[in-house]
Amino acid sequence: MESWLSWGYLQGVGLRFTALDGWLLSCSYHELKKIVAFSKASKDFLVLLILDGHSTHTKNLEVKDYARDNGASLPFLPPHCSHKLQALDVSFMKPLSPHYGDELRKWLRCNPGKVLTVFQISTLFGPAFIQSASTNTAIQGFKEAGIWPTNPAIISDSDFLPADLQ
Secondary structure (H helix, E strand, O other), X not given: OOHHHHOOOOOOOOOOOOOOOOOOOOOXXXXXXXXXHHHOOXXXXXXXXXXXXXXXXXXXXXXXXXHHHOOEEOOEOOOOOHHHHOHHHHHXXXXXXXXXXXXXXXXXXXXXXXXOOHHHHHHHHHHXXXXXXXXXXXXXXXXXXXXXXXXXXXXXXXHHOOHHHX
């Protein structure tokens, strides 16, 4: 990771860019090993790591094998469904957005005439993240996505129709 990407970045929060445009090109074996170690995943203590179904996350066989052998289950959500099925999208992004906007406005007031660049983003994101992240938000996200408690009725057949047919 380029050192400038971590300026002001929260310790213990995963931040990984594998391309200049910010897209994760592949699920990193090294990152998965850190998650497995941190979570203490094992065959006796299974850990669930939910990924969206983007093709870049599903092609790395080394990652899949390591996860399986070390007690980490990697279910993949169907592509283009994260707005309904991914707990972060369902509950966390909504409170994060206004908090990030507040931090951005503060930065602009304190830095008149300066242009915000990628160098400052992690500095602004940290306080917004702290204000938005809570156990309750996480629990609510899993509930609203129907992940836990399990509720398949959360998603109806019409949710899978193309946008112009709804």
